[in-house]
Amino acid sequence: MRRRSDLAEELASHLKMAIADRIARGQSPADARASALREFGSVPMIADVTREQWRWLRLDLLVQDLRYALRQLYRSPGFTVTVVLTLALGIGANSAIFTLVHGILLRSLPVNDPSRLYRIGDKDDCCYFNNFQNDNGDFDLFSYDLYLRLKQAAPEFEQLAAVEAGGNSYTVRRGAAPAQPMRTEYVSGNYFSTLGISAYAGRVLNDTDDSPGAAPALVLSYKTWQSDYGADASIIGSTVYVQMHPFVVAGIAPPGFFGDRVIANPPDLWMPLASEPLLEGANSAVKQDDELWLYPIGRVSHGVNIEALQAKLSITLRQWLATRPLYTDHGEAALIPRQHVTLAPAGGGIQKLQQQTGAGLRLLMILSTVVLLIACANTANLLLARSTARRAGVAVRMALGAARRRIIRQVLTESVLLSLIGGAAGLAVAYAGSHMMLALAFPRARNMPIAATPSLSVLGFAFLVSLLTGVVFGMAPAWMSSHARPADALRGANRSSGDSASLPQRALVVLQVALSVVLLAGAFLMTRSLRNLEHQDFGIATTNRFVLQFDPKGTGYTLDRLPALYRQIEERFSALPAMSHVSLVRYIPLGGNMWGSCVIPQGHPAPGPNDHCMSVWDRASNQFLDSIGVPIVRGRNFSPQDTATSQQVAVVNQAFAKQFFPHEDPIGKHFGVNKPQYSGAFEIVGVFADFKMTDPRRDIGPLFFRPLSQQFTGYQESESDAGEKSSMFVSFIILDFAQVPPDAEALSRKTLAAIDPNLTVLRFSPYDAEIAGNFNQDRLLARLTSLFGILALVLASVGLYGVMSYYVVRRTGEIGIRMALGAARSAVVLMVLRNALGQILIGLALGVPAALLAGHLMASLLYKVSGYDLLAFSGAILLLTICATVAGFIPARRAASIDPMQALRTE
Known part of the structure; x- marks a missing residue:
């Protein structure tokens, strides 16, 4: 416990400080002493205060420091606004990025005890697969049969659930209301109990719902219930139609529950796995033992050794693979020993969006931290300049007896207060910034589980950053202010012989310039990468083209009704004004989805485990290639002569011909998919120019198209036959206008409704927008790094301008003498x-x-631009040098305009 004499000495020092403060504000010494004594009480009585009274006195002194700081800030509005805006931008940028980092990378699922949730598998593989998945043997997708085998073999899981890897968009209708697309997810009956989730209203799914013959049931998400059904409580127990099949709404999921992964479009509803055959028919993945399409996620019991469980599950996997001909034929059994699983923590959900955005978010966090450092350096420079300008006033206070400790505390109080105000303003910047980033990164998001509103964690982060900024970057000015010499007050403010602020200020400018180079170079690199992505040659034409998505299967169309529907669509849309081409296709180029199969040329043996036989493929109508501006370079396109009874045909791209028929003419050659017995199924009638069908970042690979007019009926396995039938259902209409009418969307919707009022337009958009959607996150990174770079450039230029202005003011007398002597x-x-x-x-x-x-470090995020790109670095250096030179030239020009006589009079 401190002695009373120490307390009395400190309070007496505060009294002297208060008197000095009042004298500095213009009061006479006598008035200043009298008002201070009225506020503090009599000094001789201080030794009699109790500890409780002393606490209140210290609180009172803190309030006085705050009042003094507010008064000083109010007297210097320009300085205050500049510092607050600088810190608001720095802290706001960091808080906005941290909002996304917390919402995507650090967030736990809103479920019971997420720490005990583990997923079998650790990669975002999607969505349907039927072969070895990775070269290193890492299994991440599982069939329904394999899921049941793992569930039986691992009692270490209290419960093990299964969820669909990809999800679907199904047409949902209630009563007479128009049908609407909804995001759905198949789950096992124990899904909700595994996660520890109970219903907000009604009930969740259970094992009974997931048994064969059970009445189809579903659970709606809380947000969907509110937004699409107006929070109507009567929907529980009622019937809705999914793909024309009746389902009973069992219940509503609780608020805040968005499923098992953080994604831009979480499920609107969950359905049991047992209902998948009802909706998919012969194409059911549940009934196909080799169809890999599920993520198993379970809750482990307390005390389970995760590594031992992982090894046990890997053995079970290999045992199952050894029983499947798909994995043992054609020499592939040799690959089974390397197959294994990885148990990954699933408390934060299945890491899909995390894996897609993690590198970009971490980069943005680093860049925003650099911006904050530049902002702090600028703030420290301003505080140093302010402490130098206030040196005379501090010297007066110290001459009147003010304690150095009080001076330091007062300056630190002002610095911390400024930082906290800047932090509060930064939260507004963070709120707007996180909204903007989410809109840029996920423009089509529906019911996204990431909130742009700063959470308690983000608020705590902003407060901590503000507090540290105020303390760390206010320490040097506080220390320098406390070392003001009383003799300076007698000589005058401009006669100080020392210049202790100059070196720190210069060092801070150097730091700002160095950090600005990093941000500007990063901005140039990301901007060049985005430009390369957006302006590459995709190989297709998109001008005046539109994409219309619809779902004939969800409206009840069957295979026998499809040809008539497709003819009507082509005839009706072709009759629209200025229409050049109309085509139908299952998946559009660069739309994000595609099929893949192993190609086997006729007369070739079955591919071995190390052979590259995969090719993507699609279904399309006769005018498809014309509608996207892709020419036939050899042979012919589809024609009306390609009928259901004629030879099965296909057109292939140049990469396909080069890989499977090198050094020979592919026209007239035959090939099949997956099995050697089908190698003569399709005849190649044409080769079209290469274009990018899937990932715009990757090189063009093999691709072939088959006509909508032909269905191959020679498959002997139910799996291949089901896939063949499913491929006949297209999803998109591509409209190629010679001249776009002003009401293109309304006209298209009206035309489709005239064909069948039950056909719903799920999406209508320009093709350019479809392609641009591939680069949302690249665009976000490029724009934010550019914004950070511009901000750093401005702050560094302002910092240099301030230091050089101070340099000119400090050396006014010297400059006057030089000019008087003829300089x-x-x-x-x-x-x-x-x-x-x-x-x-x-x-x-x-x-x-x-x-x-x-x-x-950024190289993995760049496209066709080196991390050491000379143009990017030269541009960053040149731009920074020009702006900094201008910032230094303005004070230099002012120095050259100094009147020598006036400068000498100041001395």
Whole structure:
């Protein structure tokens, strides 16, 4: 416990400080002493205060410090606004990024005890597969039969559920209301109990719902219930129609529950796995033992050794694979010993969006931290300049007896208060920034589980950053202020012999320049990468083209009704004004979905385990290639002569011909898929020019199209036959206008409704927008790094301008003497610019190596641009040098305009 004499000494020091403060504000010494004594009480009585009274006195002193700080900030509005805006941008940028990092990377599922949830598998593989998945033997997708085998073999799981890897978009209708597309997910009956989730209303799914012959049931998400059904409680127990099949709404999921993964479009409803054959028919994945399409996720018992369980499950996997001909034929049994599973923590959900966005978010977090450092350096520079300007006032206070500790605390109070105000303003920036980033990254998001509103964690983060900023970057000005010499007050404010603030200020400018190089180089790299992505040659034409998505299967169409429907669509839409081509296709190029099969040319043996036989393929109508502007380079396109009874035909791209028929003419050659007995199924009648069908970042691979007019009936396995039938149902109409009518969307919707009022337009958009959707996250990264780079450039230029302005003011007398002795104005400008350029060059020398390291770390995010791109680094250095030179030239020009006589009079 502190002695009373120490307390009395400290309070007496505070009294002297209060008197000095009042004198500095213009009161006479006598009035200042009298008002201070009225506020503090009599000094001789201080030794008699109790500890409780002392606590209140200390609180009162803190309030006085706050009042003093607010008064000082109010007297300098320009300084206050500049610092608050600078910190708001720095802290706001960090808080906005942290909002996304917390919502995507750090968030736990809103379920019971998420720490005990584990997923069998650790990669985002999607969505249907039927072969070895990865070269390293890592299994991440599982068939229904394999899921049941794992569930039986692992009692270490209290419960093990299964969820669909990809999800579907099905047409849902209630009563006479129009049908609407909804995001659905198949789950096992124990899904909700595994996660520890109970219903908000009604009940959740259970094992009874997931048994054969059970009445189809579903659970709606809370957001869907509110947004699409107006929170109508009567929907529980009522019937809705999914793909024309009746389902009973069993219940409503609780608020905040979005499923088992963080994605832009979480499920609107969940259905049991047992209902999948009802909706998919012969194409049911549940009934196909080799169809890999499920993620198993379970809750482990307390005390389970995860590594031992992982090894046990890997053995079970290999035992199952050894019983399946698909994995043992054609020499592939040799691959089974390397197959294994990885148990991954699933408390944060199945890592889909995390894996897709993690690298970008981490990069943005680093860049926003650099912005914050630049903002803090700028703030520290302003505080140093302010402490120098207030040196005389502090000297007066110390001459009157103010304690150095009180001076430091008062300056720190002002610095922390500024930072907290900047942090509060930064939350507004964070709120707007996170909204903007979500809109840019996920423009089609529906019921997205990531909230743009800062959470308690984000608020705590912003407060901590603000507090640390105020303390760390206010310490140097506080220390310098406390070392003001009372003799300076007698000499005058402008007669100080020392210049202790100059070196720290220059060092901070050097730091700002170095960090700005990193951000500007990153901005140039990301912008060039985005430009390469968006302006590459995709091989297709998109001008005046539109994409209309619909779902004939969900409206009840059967295979025998499809040909008549497709003819009507082509005839009705072709009759629209200025229509050039109309085509139908299952999956559109660069739309995000595609089929893949192993191609076996006729006369070739079955491919071995190390042979690359995969090709993507699609169904399309005769005018498809014309509608996207892709020419036939050899042979012919589909024609009306390609009928259901004629030879099965296909058109292939140049990459297909090069890989499977090298050094020979592919026209007239035959091939099949998956099994050697089907190798003569399809005859190649044409080769079309290469274009990008799937990932715009990857090289063009083999691709073939088959006509909608032909269905192959020679498959002997139910799996292949079911897939063949499913491929006949298209999803998109591509409209190619010679000249786009102003009401293209309304006209298209009206035309489809005239064909069948039950056909719903699920989406209508320009083809350019479809392609642009591939680059949402790249665009976000490029725009944010550019924004950060511009912000860093402005802050660094302002910082250099401030330091050089201070340099000119401090050396006004010297400059006046030089000019009085005959120095030319150009020599004065050169002297000041030399000083500024020295700081710039040192900053560049430190910043360029750091920027090269940053480019190396960013390499995986770049497309066809090196992390050491000379143009990007040259542009960053040139732009920073120009702006910094201008920022230094303005004070230099002002220095050259100084009147020598006036400058000498100030001395």
